[in-house]
Amino acid sequence: MRSLTLAEARERAELIAVTSYAVELDLDRGDQVFGSVSSITFTCGSPGADSWVDVKARSVEGATLNGVRLDPAGIRDGRLPLPGLAADNHLVVRSTMGYSHDGQGLHRATDPADRRDYVYGHLFLDAAPTVYACFDQPDLKAPYDVTVRAPQDWVVLGNGAASQVAPGRWELATTKPLATYFVTVCAGPYVSVLAEHDGIPLGLHARASLREPLERHAGQLFEVTRQSFDYFHGLFGIRYPFGEYHQVFVPEFNAGAMENPGCVTLRDQYLFRGAATRDELLSRANTVSHEMSHMWFGDLVTMRWWDDLWLNESFAEYMSHRCLVDATEYSDAWVDSSIVRKVWGYGAERSPSTHPVAGVAALDAQSALQNFDGISYAKGAAVLRQLISFVGDDAFLDGVRAYLRDTSHGNGTLADFLGAIERASGRDLGPWSDGWLLTAGRDSVSVELVTGPSGGSAGDPLTGESAAPAVVTSARLLRVPPADHPADRPHALDVAGWRDGVEVVRVTVTVTDDRTPLGDLLGATAPAVLVPNAGDLTWARVRLDDATLDGLPAQLGRVPDAQARAVVWSALIDGVHGAEVSPSTFLDVFAATWTTEANASILARMALYAEHRIVPHFVPRVAQAAALARLADSARELLGRAEEGTTRSLAAARLLAGTSDDETLLRAWAGGSGLPHGLEDDGDFRWIVVRNLAARGLIGASAVDAYRAKDDTLQGGLNALMCRAALPAPAAKAWAWEQLTGRHGRSNYEMVHLARGLWMSPDDALVAGYVDRFFRDVPAMSGWVGEDALSRVVLAAFPKIFTAETGVRSSAALRREDLTPGVRRSLVDADAELREALASRAAFATDFRTPVS
Incomplete structure (x- = not known):
């Protein structure tokens, strides 16, 4: 389907101005299609000129421009020609649209918990014409009047306050001017929790089967909503302009959330069914506040064209x-x-x-x-x-x-x-x-440090007292712009250092040269851990010196500054990806310090990164079992001493459930026996255990189906798909591949979970045959899967066999000329991750000649 160009958008925006939209949606026509009527009033600055309206329908039953019938057969590439415009125009388009299952347009999902259907609109970036005829570009904003016909037991929500005017018929209040991609309607048997703050009606909504977690989390969600409103009102000096404020937790959502004015949609995984770590609650609170800030930056003021989309999100x-x-x-x-x-x-x-x-x-x-x-x-x-x-x-x-x-x-x-x-x-x-802003790339920053004797005691051999630590005799910060993206970027940042848990140096500087003397460090005690950009104030690649890398296992856990510890972990990740730091070093630091980590975000995220990225990508296959065993040892140690029901206990339990090879423990936990406190009825935790059992071949498809029967929900179904795909048997892999790439109407989420499970394998030989099939079959799915959804599927389904042969096939695929933009971009990114893994394995092969113990 043809995509709107910048030149076309500018030309159309110079020609017309949209006065208003009236949209009627009939959602009571079954589960495949819905009716859509768009009535658009607009002006034309050059009467007699031609233009077009965007409409991507199953069928167009009729269209009139100023009372004159238009021929729907003239639609090409989703465009209905509009000939001979008048100064003032009224366009009406009646059409039948199709529900989507890939998270774009008007998405319809069935909740297996009660077999009830839910609908929501996600019209970013150019999906609006699949819901209603419109001038689909961000600079042609207009107010909307929306009416909806729906099954009588459904609730309807949207950008304007919704009122039920008759059984099954809803009217939404006239909105402020909106860009087309912000329009949404959410409809279904949603359950709600309502409140009010500062004169603003508030609502939280979710599927009926999520009533319990919705009500359990409503207090926290409303609290951060109220706090964010108060903060932004004070900061911006402009009150929230869009009337009511609803947050709808919707199924199978492609992103984290979408800032539709008055009706924010969020992925319903944010309504944690079981236990949640503090970092998960923080992430959700951040999403709530992020979407609300868009009400001013993005919604009240919208970018003129997509090249300024960054400004909204940044x-x-x-x-x-x-x-x-x-x-x-x-x-x-x-x-x-x-x-x-x-x-x-x-x-x-x-x-x-x-x-x-x-x-x-x-x-x-x-x-x-x-x-x-x-x-x-x-x-x-x-x-x-x-x-x-x-x-x-x-x-x-x-x-x-x-x-x-x-x-x-x-x-x-x-x-x-x-x-x-x-x-x-x-x-x-x-x-x-x-x-x-206008140059890509990031500078590298490091500190060149010279130390010397402090002049103190050399140490007493009789008492065993150690010598006084050395002092800094010379220090300068080095800034190295990337060779392929050179630029002169000033950096406001700090440099800090610690020894045995005590901060011994800190200096704040503004870097305007490639070499910046750090005179304030002279004479200070030489740090054991020295961290450039310790406060993480700038955007740069932090390179840690060799002494710091050597000292991290003993010293990092004693650094009291969580922000600096986060920068160190980020630098280690960067170093591993850049083949400058051995994954063995990463695992050594993890084993030595993770169990003492106090910050929830560092604790939980580094466990996930170690298990799901460092080990499978960068550790050679022959050493992965031993590496996972090290992670399991750390998890077991922390679980044994963490306070029950805390983030530390939950993070440890999750890591142990995902990495342990203790069949007795795993079977007990999967059966509900001996679980850590707070996880007794946690279905999401059980699926971590079941996934581990399935991937190790310790259970079969019938057992997965039995666990699925205990969790007859959307999330349970997704986890079951991933576990069945993870089974280490040729038949299971063949089934997963056919379900992933065949036309089965699988949702965006189902495809991603199938892809993740498929590449879980005890050896490469079991899945090697799917490398070539990936490059053949997955790009071809662009014929029936939306671009946004397929780009995510490509990343999940890209071969997890890190060999030169995979690289050869990937390079060949990138030379193809038939790839859609989304598929190509995802292939480029996945190929880059493959190259990083290959480079690291080559650089540090000797670190794993003997499996890690």
Whole structure:
């Protein structure tokens, strides 16, 4: 299907202005299709000119322009021609649309817990025409009147306040001007918890089978919602402009959430069915605050074209973390950002697909989607922190308020935003923008340190007292721009060091040269652990010196600064991916320090990273069992001493459940016996155990189905698919592949879970035959799977056999000319991860000649 180009969007925006939309949706036509009627009023600045409206329907039953019938047979590539426009126009399009199962458009899902259906609209990025006829580009905003016909036992929610005017008929209040991709309708037998804050009606909604976790979590969700409203009202000086505020937890959602004005949609996994770690609650709170900040930045003011999409996401990413730190209990949100969001962003920056934060030419809508990644979010947020360091927080906020005020209910650009900051600060942002926004890549930062004797005692051989530690005699910070993306980026950052748990050095500097003397460190006690960018204030590749790497097993657990520990772990991850740090070193540090880690985000995320990335990707196959055993030993140790029911206990139990080879323990836990406190009725935890049993071949398909019968829910079904695909038998792998790549109407989530399970295998030979089939079969799925969903499937299904032969096939696939943009981008990123694994295994092969013990 043809994608709207920037040139076409500009031409259409110069020609027409949309006055209003009236959309009627009939959701009571069964589970395959729905009715859609769009009535659009718009003006034309050049009467007599031609244009088109976007509509991607199963069928168009009728269309009229100013009372004159249009021929639906003229639709090409989802475009209905509009000939001979008048100065004032009224267009009506009646069509039948199809529900989707890939998370785009109007998605319909059946909850196996009660066999009831749920519908929600996710119209990002260009899916709006699959729901209603529209001028689908972000700068043609207009108010909406929406009416919905639905089964009589359904609840309807949307951007405007919904009222049931007759059995099965709902009317939504007229909205403020919205971009087409923000329009949503959520309908089904949703259950609700309602509240109010500061005159704003609030609602939380979920599937009926999730009533218990919805009600259990409602207090926390409303609390962060209220705190975020108060914070943003004070910060922006503009009240929330979209009436009611509903948050709908929907099934099979492709992203974390979507900022539809007045009706935010969120993945319903955020309603944790069982126990949740503190970092999971923090992540959910961050999502709530992130989407709310979009009500101002993105919704009230929308980018003019997709090339400024980064500005929406970078701003929301920054503001949500700022809000959590300043206004909620999650004062360690920046630590979580360091170990979750920035690790994601650094991965995107390492890939050949890296791109500047801004200024990327999005020549059409689909190409813009390819740059919707960790750079747009995490790097953009880090860049905004550097901007604040450059201009000052007061000037930054003054500029933000002016930008929001001057472009309210309209569209803005990067130039508009930077202009507002320049006027508020009096600073020229041109050179700063060139380095930070318009050039890809990240600088490396390291500290060159020279130490010498302190002049103290050399040590007493009779008493055993050690000599006084050395002192710093010379220190300078090195900044190395990437060779392929050179730029002059100033960095405001700090450098700190510790010895035996005591901070012995810290200095804050603004780096404007490639070599910056750190005179304030001279004479200080030489640190055992020295961390550039210890406060994680900038965006850079942190390179730790050899002495620090050697000292981490003994010293990292004693560093009291959680933010610095997060930076160290991030640097270790970067080093492993860059084949500069051995995965053996990572595992050594993990074994020595993980059980003492106090920060929930570091504790939980490093366990996940060690189990699901470091071991399977970077540790050679012959040493993986021993590496997993080391992780299990750490988990067992922590579980034995952690307080029951805490994040530490839960993180330890999850790691042990996923890595242990203790069949007796696993079978007991799977059967509900001897479980750690708080996990007695936790179905999600049981699936971790069942997955481990299945992947080891200790249970078969019938046992998986029996566990599925105990958890007859959407999540239970997904876990069962992954476990069946993980069974180490040729028939199980063949079944999984056929279910993944065949036309079975599988949802986006089902395909991803099948792909994950398929590559779980005790040896490469069992799945080697699917390497070639991946490059043949998965790209071909673009014929029936949406681009957003398929890009995620490609990443999950990319062969997890890390050999040169896989690399050869991957390179050949990337030379193909028939790949869609989303598939190509995902292949590029997956191929880059393969190359990292191959380089690391080659560089550190000798570390694993004897399996890790």
